[in-house]
Amino acid sequence: MAAELTSIKLNAESHLILDQPLLRVPHELARRNFKSVQRAVEREKEYVIPALKDAANAALSNTQTPDQTLAALDAMIARMQGLKRKMQILQEEEQKIQTQSKKRIQHLEALHQIPSLADVKYDQWSRVRLDRLLVDHMLRSGYSESAKQLAKEREIEDLVDVDVFTQCQRIVQSLHRGDTKEALQWCSENKAALKKSQHNLEFELRLQQFVELVRPQDPLKKIEAISHARKYLVPNHDHDSKELQRAAGMLVFNESTRVEPYKTLFSPDRWKALADLFIRTHHELLSLPSQPLLHIALSAGLSALKTPLCHSAFTSSSSNSQSTTTSVCPICSTELNELARKMPYAHHSKSYVENDPIVLPNGRIYGKARLSTISKNTGSVEPGKVKDPTTGDVYDESETKKVYIM
């Protein structure tokens, strides 16, 4: 009994492991947002103060006509107004993010009010979580329309990051098309954060541009490629220079080469690798786990539920679809059966059988009470006989035998 009590106790803190990105993502977005405000202010400050000083000096030494002074002031005012507009937009964004965060905190807080896993409220909460995980999976796989629709139907739009993933998908698709522009723009937007990243996304993108310039084997393009390399590859490069040497080496090979590593560099598969690298970098920046959360939850859950009986060649006496009063095991159900095939099964240290087990002459074990209920409800069984709900065989009650399972 004590074990049963502990197994339904809900430890909210550790239960929220799966839900960390829920608060992390908006938080990273808020930080990014804040940094852009800071940058904008800094930029205007660096412009306005010296400009004002210059204007004052010029006015003092009479080297400037009053019209010029006015024009300089007008320019300053225009820039400050631009700053104000920008800040207003960013502030609205900030508000949106923070209200979202608040809703998410409330959602997580709700879990702390639920004392036990058997509570109806936990069931509801867990369903919302599943919907979140599904939306997450759909967004990551690129099914954004379904994701949006599901989020809307279940009213969890504040709990999922549709926009973040849609933007990510757009850039990934542009990379699949062979276009580096959007990805590079994203890199420049996140320059500061990318410095800490272990992946050198920007370098790889620039290298790809270089490859594309070399590919047509046009001398003019090759010259352009060299200047491109000077401009972007050399300064961007900080670890080892092997990559640079390879890039230089590429200039003497063409696309049909079979010499490694140039073959790989020319390969169109590099675009796919770039897209993957982008996704990794993007998720890392937002503290998003690299695999869909649904996969993490499922792989743990499938194993926790799986028993050796789920993929057994023999039909299990307990929990099969032929007998009522027990429900079909989710792992045996067609949806998950194949998926769970390669998973390990759960570890148990104690047998768990129905109360008062009896064995039928064919070797099947059932709880006595359940067997008699089933037999009673089946019209065709005479009193004093029992029917095996799995095989349909009918036996006399005297043929059954008590079995002891420790």
Add this chain to the structure above:
Amino acid sequence: MDLVQKEHDRLLKKLRSSQGINSVQATIDLLQSARDAIAAAFRKDPNQAAVTLAKLQNPIKTSFNAINDGLKETHGSLNKYTKSLDKVPRLALGLFQDPHTLCQMDANVRYPDLKLFKDRPLPSTEHDVLSQQESLINRAIAMHLLREGQFSVAASFLSEISEKKALMTSNERSSASPGSPSLLDLDEVPSAEIRKEFASMYYILSQLKERRNLLPAIEWARENREALEARGSNLEFELCRLQFVWLYHGEPDTAGAIPSLIPGNWRAAMAYAKQEFHAFVPRYLREVQQLMGAMAFCPNLPGSPYAAIFNNTSAWEDVAQFFTREFCSLLGLSADSPLYIAATAGAIALPTLLKLQTIMKAKRTEWTSENELPVEIPLPPSYLFHSIFVCPVSKEQATDENPPMMMPCGHVIAEESLKRLSKGSRFKCPYCPNESHMKDARKVFL
């Protein structure tokens, strides 16, 4: 969590009171008034401009400082919020390997230093068995959506899948490389037939729950009477009984506030009983008798011994659940969405698995049993679906290769333990004084 909430509230307050934009506006005002002053004065006194500009220097600097101060404060509360988030137990999820690999971890593999990569989820796709089975997952999701009655979402999900599939196959054709065999097999996607089945289930359930209309459900039960009877299910009778009770109470809105006191629909109920119940009499004689007996108490049912049958508030919910279970079972599916159960079980299991992973990494231990999780996961009893047999001698779970065997005395141990104990001759049962022989033991099915 409390801390996170508190810090977030503080952050919100700070953001609301933020003066950033006002300070910018103040700067603009300063510049504007200076400009106006210069514009008005420059004809008369060109030096005025220099003076105004010189005077302007300091106020502008101060207002920029004010903006920056505001930003600093916001930054401070943002940082505090970050810290409160960091305090939430944060395990490197990216490092999490699925249980499959967890079982096969061996001591020779070097794991990256946890501290170094603490905040950097590592790509562990090569370990992720599930990623290779994308189509199976998608199928499970589609089934889940159908089950939950999200037909429109399911439809757009399926169409997006086939779109992506079409795109992938066309890509594969254009790039000459043959590539992997088609990743998405349309056969994997639930067939139209299953979709139709779920649509009808949803229709029946919505009739039942929202309009208290049992007739579609009863009709379905009639159609599947044989299959239900083979399962020993009394769904049809339960439905008819509820229909009888419902008829007796009459429509809740026409019968008024206290329906049970006005047995106006007694006749309707009796007529229904005459028409339908004769088929049930052989099997459910007692229950039918109860219902008929209750009629004798007609004006004062709540005070009768049968009150419970007629005043069961959860009856509708129970019947709906019962119906769903039977409906899904006939399709070979479990009653609750397996995806929901598995994901919930996963969330319950994760803390234990992650802890295990950390311990295994720290101790560099090896787990030898290949197909079994190394640790017991405390799931609530409702998540146990099968009977579990753990051999009391070897403490191993029974499998197809090592099935449970029952000795003539009725005690059960695993086959391998049995072989080890008997060594081909007579042996004593480890749990009672009886002696038996290997060949007397029988394989049992749990």
